[in-house]
Amino acid sequence: MSSDSSSIAVPRRLPLLLITDNVLLPGSSMRIPVRSLKNMNMVKSRLMDRNTLRSTIIGVIPKTNGSDGIDEDVSKVHPIGTAAVVVQITGTNWPRPAYTLLVTGLCRFQVESMLQETPYPIATVKQLDKLSDDDNVEIKTSEELESLAENFREQATKLVDMLDTSIPVVAKLKKMLDSVPSQHLPDICSTIVKASFSEKIQVLDAVDLAERFKTALPLLMRQIEGLKLLRKARKEGKVEIVTRKEMGRPLNMGGVFRKADSDLDEDERDEDVDEISDLANKIKAAGMPDQAYKSAMKEVKRLKKMPAHMPEHAMIRNYLELITELPWSKGTKDTLDITQAKKDLDTDHYGLEKLKKRVIEYLAVRQLKNSLKGPILCFVGPPGVGKTSVGRSLANTLGREFHRIALGGVCDQSDIRGHRRTYIGSMPGRIIQGLRSVNTNNPVFLLDEIDKLTKGIHGDPSAALLEVLDPEQNNNFVDHYLNVPFDLSQVLFIATANNISTIPPALLDRMEIIQIPGYTAEEKMHIARRHLIPKQLKEHGLTDEQLQLPDDTVRLIITSYTREAGVRTLERRIAGICRAVAVKVLENPTQDLDLGKKEQTSQGKDESQKESASAFIHPPDMPIIIDEAALEDILGPAIFQAEMSQRLSQPGVAVGLAWTSMGGEIMFVEATRMVGEGKITLTGQLGDVMKESASLALNWVRANARKLGLESRHDLLQNTDIHIHFPAGAVGKDGPSAGITIATVLASLFTGVCVRSDTAMTGEITLRGLVLPVGGIKEKMLAAHRAGINRVILPARNRKDLHEVPESIRGEMQFVFATTLEDVLETAFDDGFPGGRSVSELQSKL
Numbered sequence: 001m002s003s004d005s006s007s008i009a010v011p012r013r014l015p016l017l018l019i020t021d022n023v024l025l026p027g028s029s030m031r032i033p034v035r036s037l038k039n040m041n042m043v044k045s046r047l048m049d050r051n052t053l054r055s056t057i058i059g060v061i062p063k064t065n066g067s068d069g070i071d072e073d074v075s076k077v078h079p080i081g082t083a084a085v086v087v088q089i090t091g092t093n094w095p096r097p098a099y100t101l102l103v104t105g106l107c108r109f110q111v112e113s114m115l116q117e118t119p120y121p122i123a124t125v126k127q128l129d130k131l132s133d134d135d136n137v138e139i140k141t142s143e144e145l146e147s148l149a150e151n152f153r154e155q156a157t158k159l160v161d162m163l164d165t166s167i168p169v170v171a172k173l174k175k176m177l178d179s180v181p182s183q184h185l186p187d188i189c190s191t192i193v194k195a196s197f198s199e200k201i202q203v204l205d206a207v208d209l210a211e212r213f214k215t216a217l218p219l220l221m222r223q224i225e226g227l228k229l230l231r232k233a234r235k236e237g238k239v240e241i242v243t244r245k246e247m248g249r250p251l252n253m254g255g256v257f258r259k260a261d262s263d264l265d266e267d268e269r270d271e272d273v274d275e276i277s278d279l280a281n282k283i284k285a286a287g288m289p290d291q292a293y294k295s296a297m298k299e300v301k302r303l304k305k306m307p308a309h310m311p312e313h314a315m316i317r318n319y320l321e322l323i324t325e326l327p328w329s330k331g332t333k334d335t336l337d338i339t340q341a342k343k344d345l346d347t348d349h350y351g352l353e354k355l356k357k358r359v360i361e362y363l364a365v366r367q368l369k370n371s372l373k374g375p376i377l378c379f380v381g382p383p384g385v386g387k388t389s390v391g392r393s394l395a396n397t398l399g400r401e402f403h404r405i406a407l408g409g410v411c412d413q414s415d416i417r418g419h420r421r422t423y424i425g426s427m428p429g430r431i432i433q434g435l436r437s438v439n440t441n442n443p444v445f446l447l448d449e450i451d452k453l454t455k456g457i458h459g460d461p462s463a464a465l466l467e468v469l470d471p472e473q474n475n476n477f478v479d480h481y482l483n484v485p486f487d488l489s490q491v492l493f494i495a496t497a498n499n500i501s502t503i504p505p506a507l508l509d510r511m512e513i514i515q516i517p518g519y520t521a522e523e524k525m526h527i528a529r530r531h532l533i534p535k536q537l538k539e540h541g542l543t544d545e546q547l548q549l550p551d552d553t554v555r556l557i558i559t560s561y562t563r564e565a566g567v568r569t570l571e572r573r574i575a576g577i578c579r580a581v582a583v584k585v586l587e588n589p590t591q592d593l594d595l596g597k598k599e600q601t602s603q604g605k606d607e608s609q610k611e612s613a614s615a616f617i618h619p620p621d622m623p624i625i626i627d628e629a630a631l632e633d634i635l636g637p638a639i640f641q642a643e644m645s646q647r648l649s650q651p652g653v654a655v656g657l658a659w660t661s662m663g664g665e666i667m668f669v670e671a672t673r674m675v676g677e678g679k680i681t682l683t684g685q686l687g688d689v690m691k692e693s694a695s696l697a698l699n700w701v702r703a704n705a706r707k708l709g710l711e712s713r714h715d716l717l718q719n720t721d722i723h724i725h726f727p728a729g730a731v732g733k734d735g736p737s738a739g740i741t742i743a744t745v746l747a748s749l750f751t752g753v754c755v756r757s758d759t760a761m762t763g764e765i766t767l768r769g770l771v772l773p774v775g776g777i778k779e780k781m782l783a784a785h786r787a788g789i790n791r792v793i794l795p796a797r798n799r800k801d802l803h804e805v806p807e808s809i810r811g812e813m814q815f816v817f818a819t820t821l822e823d824v825l826e827t828a829f830d831d832g833f834p835g836g837r838s839v840s841e842l843q844s845k846l
Ligand SMILES: Nc1ncnc2c1ncn2[C@@H]1O[C@H](COP(=O)(O)OP(=O)(O)OP(=O)(O)O)[C@@H](O)[C@H]1O
Pocket: 348, 349, 350, 351, 352, 381, 382, 383, 384, 385, 386, 387, 388, 389, 390, 448, 496, 497, 498, 527, 531, 532, 566, 567, 568, 571
């Protein structure tokens, strides 16, 4: 026992751990499985801190009725218990907490009053004897006590001598006996000899030391007699007749004693045997393949042999519970009807034509082939464009269970493939956990954010996913925890990602990418009308008789309160309005209940409107119609305003178009100059490629100073430092597509001419001033349109990509195609080329 425990006094208030049919005596150790809710609550709230574990004193108190697994009644606890320290906690947290405590008894205490019973009992207690390992304690000795102790020690030594064990072990036990102070002998010996619950209770109740010697001595003597009987039987060759129970069995080396399998009471054993045979029946009924069946039955055999209090017992049980709960041969029947599938997808989602078409094709092929083998579909697009919800509709259409596995931030192989069972707290990976929770072997698994997987120190999760997604291998997928193959070939996997460039190449190779670029304002209007508003009304318990959002208001929310490619923020704003209206509705219950009375006279209405510009402050009529003023009341002032003309009112600013994983973005590129030595400073977290674009653009401007009418202004180019900034400064940017924007910004800066306020641009440049094509055209055009820009300069070779841009947007925008930087500059400024002369003019002069 730890030496520091001798300095610990038992506190007046002790949290109690109730044990059934067993008694912890001071000076001995015992493993206690935590079964009842109260004990579990106590462990969780008092013992989970490793730092204070060994210094926390708890009261271990026997309960004379019921079982600690079921009976939560604390009124029947024994009045005397043993204060103890918890030396160790073992067990698992998954799938449900199962702990075993190793406790060491310190001294007796008496319960004075129960302070609380739930969530776990706490009592005020009185310490009855000194701490068990406090050897300096002065014991009042008397002649009687001395002779009792001497006799007891003698008998204990005799018992050790009779033990059927090796000489070193006997020597060790004897040494231990010699070193134990006399006052602790009865408690320790009562623990190691075979004694019933009531006999141990008697020893516990024997607060007086002389009485304790007298109570424990018969137990010791009985053990000695048992051993004698065994020896005799051995001599006569009748060893089988003498059961271990009759002879009892001392078990310990070194002071830590534990209850052995042979000491389990019959009831406890029966209960265990019942549970195990129950598990075995479930295994037989689970319809698992041979290999899994054999492995499970092997574990059942191990479990039968293992004492219930061993930590491994709980681990094997958890494993067997998992294996019986897995859907080895349980699946749903596909209800695949292509026409119905089309209808379902159309009902659940507006637009997304390309995606829906591909999903239907996929389903048609699967139906004809009657197999799901084929590429995994991966939906790639900005957040909130409906990737997850299309996956969910697909599962509904097929009549399959749907399960989403979030992969964002997963950096450990074992998240996918599970931990080996040798680890404490091991658990299966997310695939097996998912199968257990849906309880069918053919669900739709949505691997969400597959682009956010990272490689950590514990292996590469994408390597584990390769096996899961490979139709050739996944019928034999082995989770480390399960350790037997599970057939995943019936599972329909769909992946989603925001950014294709961060998907590991090997995974990308196994998937078919379907891009979802984002919605136009008009598409968002339709989605809001058909899906988001009805959905939010329903979720907030409102009807359209209570709340109405006119088209103009929805449009205003889209343009002034959201700036996103998807519709998630839009949905959130609509939810915000619904919440505010819900409050208003409840504040005016009479109007709500009697909608007939809502029709006030039009005169009355006019008057109330005159009183305030805001319709929302006043008790509203039903339905509450959200107009611009009410919208501002609820959502606050507009968040996004048209800032184009304001920001482009000075030379040295131009609007670029960028592609990000959140969709397209517009970017105000700014440049300024100051007297210096020709240095260039670039800010806004730029990648190498973007920095190179900036140098290219600057050098082109320097090289073409004449064309720009700057030939006489060498000072501007040579004795000037230039600073170019790309907002937002905190977001990293890269890629060559800002080339023409930077060149335009520099031309504007040096010539002092402002760039057109209605124009944005994108395109890569070469040193010779050629304009090369770039990617993400659709997303960029959508972003420009969202920001109210109706004129875009883009590389001539990107003309072919414009067909991806929705017709409605193409009709509202003007596209200018450029082959060279001169083309760009000629169209980027109001009065043509900033040098004052058009390129053709220049060319004729040169
Ligand atoms: N075309 C659409 N028609 C109807 N509702 C839509 C459409 N697109 C998106 N939504 C709705 O927008 C919300 C967000 O969609 P979802 O969660 O599927 O986005 P996501 O693309 O998976 O985003 P993330 O990448 O952040 O996971 C959902 O409520 C969804 O129903």
